Amino acid sequence: MSLVQTEAADGTVQLATVRERKLKTPVSLAVATALLALLFVLVPRTGTSIFRLGDASSAFALPDVPLPTGPTSWVLIGVLVVLVVAAFLQAWSYRTPALWIVIVFGVLAVFAFLVWASAGGLVPVTxxxxxxxxxxxxxxxxxxxxxxxxxxxxxxxxxxxxxxxxxxxxxxxxxxxxxxxxxxxxxxxxxxxxxxxxxxxxxxxxxxxxxxxxxxxxxxxxxxxxxxxxxxxxxxxxxxxxxxxxxxxxxxxxxxxxxxxxxxxxxxxxxxxxxxxxxxxxxxxxxxxxxxxxxxxxxxxxxxxxxxxxxxxxxxxxxxxxxxxxxxxxxxxxxxxxxxxxxxxxxxxxxxxxxxxxxxxxxxxxxxxxxxxxxxxxxxxxxxxxxxxxxxxxxxxxxxxxxxxxxxxxxxxxxxxxxxxxxxxxx
Missing domain, CATH: 1.10.3470 (ABC transporter involved in vitamin B12 uptake, BtuC)
Incomplete structure:
Protein backbone atom coordinates (compact mmCIF):
# COMPACT_ATOMS: atom_id res chain seq x y z
CA MET A 1 0.00 0.00 0.00
CA SER A 2 0.98 3.62 -0.53
CA LEU A 3 -0.44 7.01 0.45
CA VAL A 4 -1.47 9.43 -2.31
CA GLN A 5 -2.41 13.07 -1.83
CA THR A 6 -5.76 14.08 -3.36
CA GLU A 7 -7.42 17.48 -3.46
CA ALA A 8 -11.14 17.64 -2.74
CA ALA A 9 -13.58 20.03 -4.46
CA ASP A 10 -13.44 22.43 -1.53
CA GLY A 11 -9.67 22.69 -1.82
CA THR A 12 -8.81 20.52 1.17
CA VAL A 13 -5.99 18.01 0.83
CA GLN A 14 -6.75 14.41 1.74
CA LEU A 15 -4.66 11.28 1.94
CA ALA A 16 -5.93 8.21 0.12
CA THR A 17 -4.63 4.67 0.46
CA VAL A 18 -3.80 2.98 -2.83
CA ARG A 19 -3.25 -0.75 -3.01
CA GLU A 20 -0.49 -1.89 -5.35
CA ARG A 21 0.07 -5.24 -6.96
CA LYS A 22 3.70 -6.24 -6.55
CA LEU A 23 4.37 -8.22 -9.71
CA LYS A 24 8.17 -8.07 -9.82
CA THR A 25 8.72 -11.41 -8.05
CA PRO A 26 6.20 -13.46 -10.08
CA VAL A 27 7.41 -11.86 -13.32
CA SER A 28 11.03 -12.71 -12.42
CA LEU A 29 10.03 -16.31 -11.66
CA ALA A 30 8.11 -16.53 -14.93
CA VAL A 31 11.09 -15.24 -16.93
CA ALA A 32 13.42 -17.73 -15.21
CA THR A 33 11.01 -20.59 -16.02
CA ALA A 34 10.72 -19.49 -19.66
CA LEU A 35 14.50 -19.29 -20.05
CA LEU A 36 14.96 -22.72 -18.51
CA ALA A 37 12.28 -24.24 -20.76
CA LEU A 38 13.85 -22.54 -23.79
CA LEU A 39 17.21 -24.10 -22.90
CA PHE A 40 15.63 -27.54 -22.70
CA VAL A 41 13.95 -27.04 -26.10
CA LEU A 42 16.97 -25.64 -27.95
CA VAL A 43 19.47 -28.08 -26.44
CA PRO A 44 17.56 -31.28 -25.64
CA ARG A 45 19.48 -33.92 -23.75
CA THR A 46 18.72 -37.58 -23.32
CA GLY A 47 20.02 -40.37 -21.17
CA THR A 48 20.13 -40.83 -17.41
CA SER A 49 21.21 -38.32 -14.79
CA ILE A 50 22.69 -39.94 -11.71
CA PHE A 51 22.71 -38.20 -8.33
CA ARG A 52 25.14 -39.65 -5.79
CA LEU A 53 23.79 -39.03 -2.28
CA GLY A 54 26.35 -41.09 -0.37
CA ASP A 55 29.80 -40.06 0.72
CA ALA A 56 32.90 -42.16 1.29
CA SER A 57 33.24 -40.85 4.86
CA SER A 58 29.60 -41.41 5.77
CA ALA A 59 28.64 -44.27 8.08
CA PHE A 60 25.38 -44.76 6.18
CA ALA A 61 25.48 -45.91 2.57
CA LEU A 62 22.84 -44.29 0.40
CA PRO A 63 22.13 -45.61 -3.10
CA ASP A 64 22.64 -43.52 -6.22
CA VAL A 65 19.46 -42.03 -7.67
CA PRO A 66 19.15 -42.41 -11.47
CA LEU A 67 16.65 -40.13 -13.21
CA PRO A 68 15.63 -40.08 -16.88
CA THR A 69 16.95 -36.73 -18.05
CA GLY A 70 14.24 -35.57 -20.48
CA PRO A 71 11.06 -36.57 -18.60
CA THR A 72 12.39 -35.40 -15.23
CA SER A 73 13.39 -32.01 -16.64
CA TRP A 74 9.93 -31.35 -18.07
CA VAL A 75 8.12 -32.58 -14.97
CA LEU A 76 10.13 -30.07 -12.96
CA ILE A 77 9.28 -27.33 -15.47
CA GLY A 78 5.61 -28.17 -14.89
CA VAL A 79 6.05 -27.79 -11.12
CA LEU A 80 7.81 -24.46 -11.65
CA VAL A 81 4.87 -23.24 -13.75
CA VAL A 82 2.51 -24.12 -10.89
CA LEU A 83 4.65 -22.11 -8.48
CA VAL A 84 4.68 -19.15 -10.88
CA VAL A 85 0.88 -19.25 -11.13
CA ALA A 86 0.64 -19.36 -7.32
CA ALA A 87 2.93 -16.33 -7.07
CA PHE A 88 0.83 -14.41 -9.61
CA LEU A 89 -2.39 -15.25 -7.78
CA GLN A 90 -0.97 -13.94 -4.50
CA ALA A 91 0.32 -10.77 -6.18
CA TRP A 92 -3.03 -10.24 -7.93
CA SER A 93 -4.71 -10.44 -4.52
CA TYR A 94 -2.49 -7.56 -3.33
CA ARG A 95 -0.32 -9.89 -1.29
CA THR A 96 3.43 -10.28 -1.41
CA PRO A 97 4.29 -13.73 -2.83
CA ALA A 98 5.17 -16.07 0.03
CA LEU A 99 8.86 -16.58 0.77
CA TRP A 100 8.45 -20.37 0.64
CA ILE A 101 7.37 -20.12 -3.00
CA VAL A 102 10.59 -18.31 -3.92
CA ILE A 103 12.74 -20.78 -1.95
CA VAL A 104 11.06 -23.90 -3.37
CA PHE A 105 11.20 -22.39 -6.86
CA GLY A 106 14.94 -21.71 -6.53
CA VAL A 107 15.72 -25.22 -5.29
CA LEU A 108 13.64 -26.93 -8.01
CA ALA A 109 15.01 -24.67 -10.76
CA VAL A 110 18.58 -25.54 -9.79
CA PHE A 111 17.63 -29.22 -9.57
CA ALA A 112 16.05 -29.12 -13.04
CA PHE A 113 19.15 -27.47 -14.47
CA LEU A 114 21.38 -30.09 -12.83
CA VAL A 115 19.25 -32.91 -14.25
CA TRP A 116 19.63 -31.42 -17.73
CA ALA A 117 23.36 -30.69 -17.32
CA SER A 118 24.28 -34.12 -15.94
CA ALA A 119 22.73 -36.21 -18.75
CA GLY A 120 24.86 -39.34 -18.98
CA GLY A 121 26.93 -38.14 -16.02
CA LEU A 122 26.99 -38.13 -12.24
CA VAL A 123 26.34 -35.36 -9.72
CA PRO A 124 28.03 -35.92 -6.32
CA VAL A 125 25.50 -34.07 -4.17
CA THR A 126 27.51 -34.14 -0.94
Whole structure:
Protein backbone atom coordinates (compact mmCIF):
# COMPACT_ATOMS: atom_id res chain seq x y z
CA MET A 1 0.00 0.00 0.00
CA SER A 2 0.98 3.62 -0.53
CA LEU A 3 -0.44 7.01 0.45
CA VAL A 4 -1.47 9.43 -2.31
CA GLN A 5 -2.41 13.07 -1.83
CA THR A 6 -5.76 14.08 -3.36
CA GLU A 7 -7.42 17.48 -3.46
CA ALA A 8 -11.14 17.64 -2.74
CA ALA A 9 -13.58 20.03 -4.46
CA ASP A 10 -13.44 22.43 -1.53
CA GLY A 11 -9.67 22.69 -1.82
CA THR A 12 -8.81 20.52 1.17
CA VAL A 13 -5.99 18.01 0.83
CA GLN A 14 -6.75 14.41 1.74
CA LEU A 15 -4.66 11.28 1.94
CA ALA A 16 -5.93 8.21 0.12
CA THR A 17 -4.63 4.67 0.46
CA VAL A 18 -3.80 2.98 -2.83
CA ARG A 19 -3.25 -0.75 -3.01
CA GLU A 20 -0.49 -1.89 -5.35
CA ARG A 21 0.07 -5.24 -6.96
CA LYS A 22 3.70 -6.24 -6.55
CA LEU A 23 4.37 -8.22 -9.71
CA LYS A 24 8.17 -8.07 -9.82
CA THR A 25 8.72 -11.41 -8.05
CA PRO A 26 6.20 -13.46 -10.08
CA VAL A 27 7.41 -11.86 -13.32
CA SER A 28 11.03 -12.71 -12.42
CA LEU A 29 10.03 -16.31 -11.66
CA ALA A 30 8.11 -16.53 -14.93
CA VAL A 31 11.09 -15.24 -16.93
CA ALA A 32 13.42 -17.73 -15.21
CA THR A 33 11.01 -20.59 -16.02
CA ALA A 34 10.72 -19.49 -19.66
CA LEU A 35 14.50 -19.29 -20.05
CA LEU A 36 14.96 -22.72 -18.51
CA ALA A 37 12.28 -24.24 -20.76
CA LEU A 38 13.85 -22.54 -23.79
CA LEU A 39 17.21 -24.10 -22.90
CA PHE A 40 15.63 -27.54 -22.70
CA VAL A 41 13.95 -27.04 -26.10
CA LEU A 42 16.97 -25.64 -27.95
CA VAL A 43 19.47 -28.08 -26.44
CA PRO A 44 17.56 -31.28 -25.64
CA ARG A 45 19.48 -33.92 -23.75
CA THR A 46 18.72 -37.58 -23.32
CA GLY A 47 20.02 -40.37 -21.17
CA THR A 48 20.13 -40.83 -17.41
CA SER A 49 21.21 -38.32 -14.79
CA ILE A 50 22.69 -39.94 -11.71
CA PHE A 51 22.71 -38.20 -8.33
CA ARG A 52 25.14 -39.65 -5.79
CA LEU A 53 23.79 -39.03 -2.28
CA GLY A 54 26.35 -41.09 -0.37
CA ASP A 55 29.80 -40.06 0.72
CA ALA A 56 32.90 -42.16 1.29
CA SER A 57 33.24 -40.85 4.86
CA SER A 58 29.60 -41.41 5.77
CA ALA A 59 28.64 -44.27 8.08
CA PHE A 60 25.38 -44.76 6.18
CA ALA A 61 25.48 -45.91 2.57
CA LEU A 62 22.84 -44.29 0.40
CA PRO A 63 22.13 -45.61 -3.10
CA ASP A 64 22.64 -43.52 -6.22
CA VAL A 65 19.46 -42.03 -7.67
CA PRO A 66 19.15 -42.41 -11.47
CA LEU A 67 16.65 -40.13 -13.21
CA PRO A 68 15.63 -40.08 -16.88
CA THR A 69 16.95 -36.73 -18.05
CA GLY A 70 14.24 -35.57 -20.48
CA PRO A 71 11.06 -36.57 -18.60
CA THR A 72 12.39 -35.40 -15.23
CA SER A 73 13.39 -32.01 -16.64
CA TRP A 74 9.93 -31.35 -18.07
CA VAL A 75 8.12 -32.58 -14.97
CA LEU A 76 10.13 -30.07 -12.96
CA ILE A 77 9.28 -27.33 -15.47
CA GLY A 78 5.61 -28.17 -14.89
CA VAL A 79 6.05 -27.79 -11.12
CA LEU A 80 7.81 -24.46 -11.65
CA VAL A 81 4.87 -23.24 -13.75
CA VAL A 82 2.51 -24.12 -10.89
CA LEU A 83 4.65 -22.11 -8.48
CA VAL A 84 4.68 -19.15 -10.88
CA VAL A 85 0.88 -19.25 -11.13
CA ALA A 86 0.64 -19.36 -7.32
CA ALA A 87 2.93 -16.33 -7.07
CA PHE A 88 0.83 -14.41 -9.61
CA LEU A 89 -2.39 -15.25 -7.78
CA GLN A 90 -0.97 -13.94 -4.50
CA ALA A 91 0.32 -10.77 -6.18
CA TRP A 92 -3.03 -10.24 -7.93
CA SER A 93 -4.71 -10.44 -4.52
CA TYR A 94 -2.49 -7.56 -3.33
CA ARG A 95 -0.32 -9.89 -1.29
CA THR A 96 3.43 -10.28 -1.41
CA PRO A 97 4.29 -13.73 -2.83
CA ALA A 98 5.17 -16.07 0.03
CA LEU A 99 8.86 -16.58 0.77
CA TRP A 100 8.45 -20.37 0.64
CA ILE A 101 7.37 -20.12 -3.00
CA VAL A 102 10.59 -18.31 -3.92
CA ILE A 103 12.74 -20.78 -1.95
CA VAL A 104 11.06 -23.90 -3.37
CA PHE A 105 11.20 -22.39 -6.86
CA GLY A 106 14.94 -21.71 -6.53
CA VAL A 107 15.72 -25.22 -5.29
CA LEU A 108 13.64 -26.93 -8.01
CA ALA A 109 15.01 -24.67 -10.76
CA VAL A 110 18.58 -25.54 -9.79
CA PHE A 111 17.63 -29.22 -9.57
CA ALA A 112 16.05 -29.12 -13.04
CA PHE A 113 19.15 -27.47 -14.47
CA LEU A 114 21.38 -30.09 -12.83
CA VAL A 115 19.25 -32.91 -14.25
CA TRP A 116 19.63 -31.42 -17.73
CA ALA A 117 23.36 -30.69 -17.32
CA SER A 118 24.28 -34.12 -15.94
CA ALA A 119 22.73 -36.21 -18.75
CA GLY A 120 24.86 -39.34 -18.98
CA GLY A 121 26.93 -38.14 -16.02
CA LEU A 122 26.99 -38.13 -12.24
CA VAL A 123 26.34 -35.36 -9.72
CA PRO A 124 28.03 -35.92 -6.32
CA VAL A 125 25.50 -34.07 -4.17
CA THR A 126 27.51 -34.14 -0.94
CA UNK A 127 30.70 -32.94 -2.62
CA UNK A 128 28.76 -30.19 -4.39
CA UNK A 129 27.36 -28.90 -1.10
CA UNK A 130 30.67 -29.22 0.78
CA UNK A 131 32.40 -27.22 -1.93
CA UNK A 132 29.64 -24.60 -1.90
CA UNK A 133 30.01 -24.08 1.86
CA UNK A 134 33.80 -23.90 1.58
CA UNK A 135 33.66 -21.26 -1.14
CA UNK A 136 31.05 -19.30 0.82
CA UNK A 137 33.04 -18.91 4.06
CA UNK A 138 35.00 -15.75 3.09
CA UNK A 139 31.82 -14.31 1.57
CA UNK A 140 29.84 -14.90 4.76
CA UNK A 141 32.44 -13.23 6.99
CA UNK A 142 32.78 -10.36 4.53
CA UNK A 143 29.01 -9.95 4.32
CA UNK A 144 28.66 -9.92 8.12
CA UNK A 145 31.32 -7.20 8.30
CA UNK A 146 29.42 -5.26 5.66
CA UNK A 147 26.12 -5.62 7.52
CA UNK A 148 27.57 -4.35 10.81
CA UNK A 149 29.37 -1.43 9.20
CA UNK A 150 26.42 -0.28 7.13
CA UNK A 151 23.92 -0.80 9.93
CA UNK A 152 26.09 1.64 11.88
CA UNK A 153 25.97 4.10 8.99
CA UNK A 154 29.34 3.53 7.26
CA UNK A 155 29.49 2.08 3.75
CA UNK A 156 32.09 -0.69 3.88
CA UNK A 157 33.40 -0.91 0.32
CA UNK A 158 36.80 -1.93 1.74
CA UNK A 159 35.75 -5.55 2.41
CA UNK A 160 38.06 -6.69 -0.39
CA UNK A 161 41.04 -5.02 1.28
CA UNK A 162 40.12 -6.45 4.68
CA UNK A 163 39.95 -9.96 3.23
CA UNK A 164 43.25 -9.58 1.39
CA UNK A 165 45.26 -8.12 4.27
CA UNK A 166 43.70 -10.72 6.59
CA UNK A 167 44.89 -13.49 4.28
CA UNK A 168 48.40 -11.99 4.11
CA UNK A 169 48.71 -11.54 7.88
CA UNK A 170 47.39 -15.04 8.57
CA UNK A 171 49.90 -16.64 6.22
CA UNK A 172 52.83 -14.63 7.57
CA UNK A 173 52.15 -15.10 11.29
CA UNK A 174 51.14 -18.75 10.99
CA UNK A 175 54.36 -19.44 9.07
CA UNK A 176 56.55 -17.66 11.62
CA UNK A 177 54.95 -19.15 14.75
CA UNK A 178 53.79 -22.50 13.39
CA UNK A 179 50.44 -21.84 15.06
CA UNK A 180 47.28 -21.30 12.96
CA UNK A 181 45.49 -19.60 15.88
CA UNK A 182 48.14 -16.87 15.89
CA UNK A 183 47.56 -16.51 12.16
CA UNK A 184 43.82 -16.18 12.79
CA UNK A 185 44.39 -13.41 15.33
CA UNK A 186 46.76 -11.72 12.89
CA UNK A 187 44.08 -11.84 10.19
CA UNK A 188 41.63 -10.11 12.51
CA UNK A 189 44.23 -7.42 13.25
CA UNK A 190 44.81 -6.98 9.50
CA UNK A 191 41.10 -6.46 8.95
CA UNK A 192 40.98 -3.98 11.83
CA UNK A 193 43.89 -1.98 10.36
CA UNK A 194 42.07 -1.49 7.08
CA UNK A 195 38.83 -0.71 8.91
CA UNK A 196 40.54 1.84 11.16
CA UNK A 197 41.73 3.83 8.15
CA UNK A 198 38.23 3.67 6.66
CA UNK A 199 36.68 4.79 9.95
CA UNK A 200 39.14 7.63 10.49
CA UNK A 201 38.65 9.17 7.04
CA UNK A 202 34.90 8.51 6.82
CA UNK A 203 33.89 9.47 10.37
CA UNK A 204 36.48 11.99 11.57
CA UNK A 205 37.53 13.68 8.33
CA UNK A 206 34.16 13.29 6.56
CA UNK A 207 35.67 11.97 3.31
CA UNK A 208 33.29 10.30 0.85
CA UNK A 209 33.05 6.73 2.16
CA UNK A 210 32.81 4.91 -1.17
CA UNK A 211 35.91 6.68 -2.47
CA UNK A 212 37.85 5.83 0.69
CA UNK A 213 36.83 2.20 0.38
CA UNK A 214 37.90 1.94 -3.26
CA UNK A 215 41.23 3.63 -2.55
CA UNK A 216 41.86 1.30 0.38
CA UNK A 217 41.22 -1.74 -1.82
CA UNK A 218 43.74 -0.49 -4.36
CA UNK A 219 46.24 0.38 -1.61
CA UNK A 220 46.01 -3.02 0.08
CA UNK A 221 46.27 -4.80 -3.28
CA UNK A 222 49.46 -2.91 -4.10
CA UNK A 223 50.89 -3.24 -0.60
CA UNK A 224 50.35 -7.00 -0.30
CA UNK A 225 51.61 -7.49 -3.85
CA UNK A 226 54.80 -5.59 -3.03
CA UNK A 227 55.34 -7.43 0.26
CA UNK A 228 54.70 -10.75 -1.44
CA UNK A 229 57.38 -10.08 -4.05
CA UNK A 230 59.88 -8.50 -1.67
CA UNK A 231 59.33 -10.60 1.46
CA UNK A 232 57.33 -13.80 0.99
CA UNK A 233 58.50 -15.07 -2.39
CA UNK A 234 62.27 -14.98 -1.57
CA UNK A 235 61.65 -16.58 1.85
CA UNK A 236 58.83 -18.94 1.01
CA UNK A 237 59.90 -21.79 3.28
CA UNK A 238 60.04 -19.58 6.38
CA UNK A 239 57.40 -16.93 5.70
CA UNK A 240 54.84 -18.41 3.31
CA UNK A 241 54.19 -21.96 4.46
CA UNK A 242 51.39 -21.42 6.98
CA UNK A 243 50.27 -24.20 9.31
CA UNK A 244 46.64 -24.80 8.41
CA UNK A 245 43.62 -25.83 10.45
CA UNK A 246 42.64 -29.49 10.26
CA UNK A 247 39.07 -30.67 9.96
CA UNK A 248 37.31 -31.38 13.24
CA UNK A 249 34.78 -34.16 12.89
CA UNK A 250 31.86 -33.99 15.32
CA UNK A 251 30.98 -37.56 16.38
CA UNK A 252 27.54 -38.88 15.37
CA UNK A 253 26.48 -35.61 13.71
CA UNK A 254 29.07 -36.00 10.96
CA UNK A 255 27.55 -39.39 10.11
CA UNK A 256 24.19 -37.90 9.12
CA UNK A 257 23.73 -38.50 5.38
CA UNK A 258 24.38 -35.51 3.11
CA UNK A 259 24.30 -32.73 5.73
CA UNK A 260 26.70 -34.45 8.13
CA UNK A 261 29.86 -33.99 6.02
CA UNK A 262 28.63 -30.55 4.92
CA UNK A 263 28.06 -29.04 8.38
CA UNK A 264 29.79 -31.24 10.95
CA UNK A 265 33.10 -32.26 9.37
CA UNK A 266 34.67 -28.85 8.94
CA UNK A 267 37.52 -26.70 10.19
CA UNK A 268 37.31 -24.45 13.21
CA UNK A 269 36.86 -21.37 10.98
CA UNK A 270 33.66 -22.85 9.52
CA UNK A 271 32.32 -23.61 13.01
CA UNK A 272 33.31 -20.07 14.00
CA UNK A 273 31.28 -18.85 11.02
CA UNK A 274 28.16 -20.64 12.33
CA UNK A 275 28.64 -19.07 15.76
CA UNK A 276 29.35 -15.60 14.34
CA UNK A 277 26.23 -15.60 12.17
CA UNK A 278 24.08 -16.60 15.16
CA UNK A 279 25.68 -14.03 17.49
CA UNK A 280 25.41 -11.15 15.02
CA UNK A 281 21.80 -12.00 14.16
CA UNK A 282 20.87 -12.27 17.84
CA UNK A 283 22.88 -9.27 18.96
CA UNK A 284 21.67 -6.95 16.23
CA UNK A 285 18.00 -7.35 17.15
CA UNK A 286 17.99 -8.55 20.77
CA UNK A 287 20.65 -6.59 22.65
CA UNK A 288 21.44 -3.05 23.71
CA UNK A 289 24.46 -3.10 21.43
CA UNK A 290 22.30 -3.93 18.41
CA UNK A 291 19.77 -1.25 19.27
CA UNK A 292 22.51 1.37 19.42
CA UNK A 293 24.05 0.21 16.14
CA UNK A 294 20.72 0.40 14.35
CA UNK A 295 19.93 3.75 15.97
CA UNK A 296 23.10 5.48 14.75
CA UNK A 297 22.57 4.01 11.28
CA UNK A 298 18.93 5.05 11.00
CA UNK A 299 18.42 8.16 13.13
CA UNK A 300 21.76 9.49 14.41
CA UNK A 301 20.28 12.77 15.66
CA UNK A 302 17.66 10.94 17.70
CA UNK A 303 20.37 8.61 19.06
CA UNK A 304 22.48 11.62 20.00
CA UNK A 305 19.63 13.22 21.95
CA UNK A 306 19.32 10.15 24.19
CA UNK A 307 23.02 10.15 25.02
CA UNK A 308 24.46 7.73 22.44
CA UNK A 309 27.86 8.85 21.14
CA UNK A 310 27.14 8.47 17.44
CA UNK A 311 30.61 8.76 15.92
CA UNK A 312 32.27 6.69 18.66
CA UNK A 313 29.64 3.95 18.18
CA UNK A 314 30.21 4.01 14.44
CA UNK A 315 34.00 3.92 14.84
CA UNK A 316 34.12 0.91 17.14
CA UNK A 317 31.60 -1.04 15.09
CA UNK A 318 33.51 -0.43 11.87
CA UNK A 319 36.55 -1.90 13.64
CA UNK A 320 34.45 -4.90 14.71
CA UNK A 321 33.28 -5.32 11.12
CA UNK A 322 36.91 -5.28 9.96
CA UNK A 323 37.90 -7.97 12.47
CA UNK A 324 35.07 -10.23 11.28
CA UNK A 325 35.99 -9.68 7.62
CA UNK A 326 39.62 -10.45 8.49
CA UNK A 327 38.58 -13.92 9.66
CA UNK A 328 37.21 -14.48 6.18
CA UNK A 329 40.63 -13.58 4.81
CA UNK A 330 42.27 -16.10 7.12
CA UNK A 331 40.22 -18.86 5.49
CA UNK A 332 42.14 -18.41 2.24
CA UNK A 333 45.56 -19.17 3.70
CA UNK A 334 44.76 -21.24 6.80
CA UNK A 335 42.25 -23.60 5.15
CA UNK A 336 41.76 -23.22 1.42
CA UNK A 337 45.23 -22.55 -0.08
CA UNK A 338 48.53 -23.55 1.57
CA UNK A 339 50.16 -20.16 0.97
CA UNK A 340 49.48 -16.52 0.19
CA UNK A 341 49.29 -15.41 -3.43
CA UNK A 342 48.94 -12.00 -5.07
CA UNK A 343 45.31 -10.86 -5.48
CA UNK A 344 44.12 -14.22 -4.17
CA UNK A 345 40.77 -12.82 -3.01
CA UNK A 346 39.90 -12.22 -6.69
CA UNK A 347 37.18 -9.65 -6.07
CA UNK A 348 35.22 -11.70 -3.55
CA UNK A 349 34.96 -8.65 -1.30
CA UNK A 350 32.70 -7.02 -3.88
CA UNK A 351 30.58 -10.19 -4.10
CA UNK A 352 30.27 -10.02 -0.30
CA UNK A 353 29.10 -6.41 -0.63
CA UNK A 354 26.50 -7.57 -3.16
CA UNK A 355 25.37 -10.20 -0.64
CA UNK A 356 24.84 -7.42 1.91
CA UNK A 357 22.55 -5.57 -0.51
CA UNK A 358 20.75 -8.71 -1.71
CA UNK A 359 20.31 -9.72 1.93
CA UNK A 360 18.71 -6.34 2.73
CA UNK A 361 21.33 -5.54 5.40
CA UNK A 362 20.15 -8.49 7.51
CA UNK A 363 22.79 -10.98 8.79
CA UNK A 364 20.72 -14.12 8.10
CA UNK A 365 19.64 -13.05 4.63
CA UNK A 366 23.14 -11.83 3.78
CA UNK A 367 24.51 -15.22 4.85
CA UNK A 368 22.01 -17.04 2.63
CA UNK A 369 22.95 -14.75 -0.25
CA UNK A 370 26.65 -15.53 0.31
CA UNK A 371 25.85 -19.24 0.31
CA UNK A 372 23.99 -18.78 -2.99
CA UNK A 373 27.00 -17.12 -4.60
CA UNK A 374 29.31 -19.83 -3.23
CA UNK A 375 27.02 -22.49 -4.65
CA UNK A 376 27.04 -20.78 -8.05
CA UNK A 377 30.85 -20.75 -8.03
CA UNK A 378 31.07 -24.44 -7.18
CA UNK A 379 28.36 -25.25 -9.71
CA UNK A 380 30.52 -23.65 -12.36
CA UNK A 381 33.31 -26.11 -11.51
CA UNK A 382 30.93 -29.08 -11.60
CA UNK A 383 29.43 -28.08 -14.95
CA UNK A 384 32.91 -27.83 -16.43
CA UNK A 385 33.65 -31.39 -15.27
CA UNK A 386 30.32 -32.66 -16.65
CA UNK A 387 31.21 -31.16 -20.05
CA UNK A 388 27.84 -29.53 -20.58
CA UNK A 389 27.14 -27.90 -23.96
CA UNK A 390 27.37 -24.46 -22.33
CA UNK A 391 30.49 -22.53 -23.49
CA UNK A 392 33.34 -22.48 -21.00
CA UNK A 393 33.45 -18.68 -21.05
CA UNK A 394 29.89 -18.58 -19.73
CA UNK A 395 30.88 -21.01 -17.00
CA UNK A 396 33.47 -18.52 -15.77
CA UNK A 397 30.81 -15.80 -15.83
CA UNK A 398 28.21 -17.82 -13.90
CA UNK A 399 28.93 -16.60 -10.32
CA UNK A 400 28.92 -12.97 -11.45
CA UNK A 401 25.79 -13.41 -13.58
CA UNK A 402 24.02 -14.87 -10.53
CA UNK A 403 25.21 -11.87 -8.49
CA UNK A 404 23.83 -9.39 -11.02
CA UNK A 405 20.51 -11.23 -11.33
CA UNK A 406 20.16 -11.47 -7.57
CA UNK A 407 20.86 -7.80 -6.88
CA UNK A 408 19.19 -6.25 -9.92
CA UNK A 409 16.41 -8.75 -10.58
CA UNK A 410 15.25 -10.25 -7.32
CA UNK A 411 16.35 -7.77 -4.66
CA UNK A 412 13.91 -5.18 -5.99
CA UNK A 413 13.73 -1.63 -4.71
CA UNK A 414 15.31 -1.97 -1.31
CA UNK A 415 16.40 0.75 1.04
CA UNK A 416 19.65 0.91 2.95
CA UNK A 417 19.68 2.19 6.53
CA UNK A 418 18.55 5.82 6.37
CA UNK A 419 21.89 7.32 7.49
CA UNK A 420 24.11 4.83 5.64
CA UNK A 421 27.00 6.70 4.05
CA UNK A 422 26.04 10.02 5.65
CA UNK A 423 28.59 11.52 8.06
CA UNK A 424 27.22 12.86 11.32
CA UNK A 425 28.22 16.32 12.48
CA UNK A 426 27.14 16.98 16.04
CA UNK A 427 25.08 20.11 16.53
Missing amino acids: SLLVGAVSLSVPLVFGALGGVIGERAGVVNVAIEGQLLLGAFAAALLSSITGNPFVGLIGAMIGGVLVASVLAAFAIKYLVEQVIVGVVLNVLVTGLTGFLYGALLAPNEERLNTPVRFDRLEIPLLSDIPIIGPVLFNQTIIVYLMFVTVALVAWGLYRTKWGLRVRAVGEHPKAADTVGIKVNATRFWNVLLAGAIAGIGGAYFTLVSVPQFGKDMTAGLGFIALAAVIFGRWDPIRATLAALLFGFATNLQNLLTILKTPIPGEFMLMLPYVVTLLAVAGFAGQIKAPAADGKPYIKG
